[in-house]
Amino acid sequence: MPQTPQNLDAAAVRTWCAKALATLGRERADIDAINVYPVADGDTGTNLYLTVESAAQAVEAVFAAHGTRAHEPGTAAYEPDVADTVRAMAHGALIGARGNSGTILAQLLRGVAERVGAGDHLPGALRRAAVLARDAVAHPVEGTILTVAGAAADAAGAVEPPEDTVRAARAAYEGARAALDATPGQLAVLGRAGVVDAGGRGLLAVLGALVAAVSGQEPAPGPVRHTGVPVPRAACADGGPAFEVIYLLEADDTAVARLRSRLDALGDSLVVVGGDGLWNVHVHVDDAGAAIEAGVEAGRPHRIRVTHFGTGGAPAPDPLPRPREEGRRAVVVVVPGEGLAELCAGAGARAVVARPGEPPASGELADAIRRAHAPEVVLLPNAAELRHTASAAADQARAEGIRVAIVPTRAAVQGLAALAVHEPDRRFDEDVVAMTAAAGATRCAELTVAERQSWTSAGVCQAGDVLGLIDGDVAVIGGDPTEVALAVLDRMLAAGGELVTLVLGDAAPAPAPAPERLERHVRDTHLAVDTVTYHAGRGSPLLLIGVE
The missing domain is CATH 3.30.70.1710 (BMC (bacterial microcompartment) domain)
Structure with a gap:
């Protein structure tokens, strides 16, 4: 007889994640094929797979830390705590959640983590999961993954004693399967297409993996109606948002x-x-x-x-169709130096220069939007602290009939990446999406000089030290700007990258890093990574680094 733990432990959680990932890997094409709600975009299985993959990776990281600590000389073996393990699972799912169903699954796992981490048994964990997931959805709909989760919790809650994890897991699986089989009668779009809910089908796979993890046996393979049949789009829900x-x-x-x-x-x-x-x-x-x-x-x-959301590969209609006309769209960008202002102007953008200690006010940005003389404007604030200022400026311009979108760039290098993919001939939303994606794919770093002694995330710095900040946090402290820049580049490129952007400021209060050494280092150390260098002029940080 296989070992059957009477409650979830760290090893069972690890097995659960691995089995759920394997099951979704086998079934995701079938789940994708029956995806008709809320949007018939054929990716629910894939989204759930990617969400669970992120959860499993987080759990494996906990066990990797356990393995390292267990072999350290002079230390006792460290066993992963179940609370740490389930929290890692939930956190991994949260940061890796994809799509509507993946996001809901992440919240379900959060509920499980809350109660299991507090010492509760599986029925209480599943009940908390169902409640949290339903509360997270603005307008819950029956016949979806929420219904299946609720039925699983109800079935597990009827098990006595509640600490019998194996019986509770099996009851949850059977309750979920029955609820899933009933979904076509609860949601009209499913009934028209002749399928069960795709998100609920994915949750059933996750619950089946739980049964296998705690009992050592795969659940009975009883059939679920209406699965694995590709659904024609004509049978799907009406068109919704783009x-x-x-x-x-x-x-x-x-x-x-x-x-x-x-x-x-x-x-x-x-x-x-x-x-x-x-x-x-x-x-x-x-x-x-x-x-x-x-x-x-x-x-x-x-x-x-x-x-x-395209339809048959064709782009969706512009939600605000407007006639094409020359000069109908402009980009306004905030930059920390005259050199970058000239560079952005050459790319067709209107630049607002942010002086040291003098960030632009909302009125100044609103005026720049007006002076662009375009009915559509994309605003790149290039600083996290300007987000409220940029929002106020956009509201002023919108009140005057100008359509404004803010791409939330946090540094000039992200603004350059967004500007590089800007295409005024595209529809407005498509252009904003492309610019946002380019900016979001660019990691940022900055070199600056410490003004006083201070505690940082990298240790204590002294006045005059060169600080290397990655995404706003101090990562490197040193005396030579070039050496600090090299260390920052290596840390950033350790996670991969294809293009490095260097933006050099004026040599004050410290000498600027040597761009030739930085470019040569990237070329020799990180193969297949290109480098482009710009000079920002006075008022800009010592060095800005972007990695795409």
Whole structure:
């Protein structure tokens, strides 16, 4: 007889993740094929697979740390704690969640992690998971993954005693399977297409993996009706918003509550999951730029992904169709130096120079938008601290009938990346999406000089030290700007990259890094990585680095 743990432990959670990933890998094509709700875009299986893959990677990282510590001389073997393991699983799913169903699954795993980490048994964990997931969806609909999750929790809750994990897992699986089989009768679009809900089908696979993990036996393969049949688009739901927008957001609870209201007014399929300052936001909208801008106002969005829902490969109609005309779109960009202003002007953008200690006011940005003399304007603030200023300027311009979108660039190198893909002949939303994606794919670093002694994330710095900041955090402290820059480049490129952008400032208060040495180092050390260098002129940081 196989060993059957009476509650989830770290090893069982690890096995659960691995088996769920393997099962979704086998079944994702079938799940993709029956994806008709909320959008018939044929990717629910793939999205769930990628979400679980991120969860499994996070769990493996916990066990990798266990392996390292267990072999350190003079230390006792360290066993991963189940609370740490389930939290890692939930966090991995949160940061890697894809699509509507993947985002909901991440919240389900968060609920499981909350209760298992607190010592609760599986029925209580599944009940908490179902409640959290339903609360995360702006407008819950029956006949979806939420219904299946609720049925699984109800079935597990009927098991006595509740600490019998194997019986509870099997009951949850059977309850979910019965609920899934009933979904075509609950949601009209499923009934018309003759399929069960794709998200619920994926959740059933995850629950089947849980049964296998805690019991050592695969669940009975009883059939589920209406699966694995490719669905013609004619049978699917009516057309909805043009874009799916997903991003991670660092924000407090109050800001997220306001964000929910704003996004709910912009579109549909709104799901906001997470907590403790980190959230995953998912929404379908026609105005992708407005959805991203709402995130900028709420906090710090990153890992922004925007998907255009095409129909049969053809682009969706512009939600605000306008006649094509010369000069109808402009880009306004904030830059830290005259050299970059000239560079951006040469690329067709109107630049606003931010002087040291004198960031532009909202009125100055609004005036720059007006002077662009275009009905559509893309604004690149190029600084996290300017997000509220940029939003206020955009509101002023919109009140005057100008269509404005803010791409949430946090540094000049992200602005350059966005400007490089700008195409005024594209529809406005498509152009904003492309620029946002280019900026989001660019990691940022900066060299500056410490003004005083201070504690940093890299240790104590003294006045006059050269600091290398990566994404706003001090990563390297040194005395020679070139050596600090080389260390920063190596850290950034360790995660991969294809293009390095170097933006050099004036040699004050420290000598500028030697661009020739930086370019040669990248060329010799990091093969197949290109480098481009710009000179920003006075007022800019010592060095800005972008890695795409």
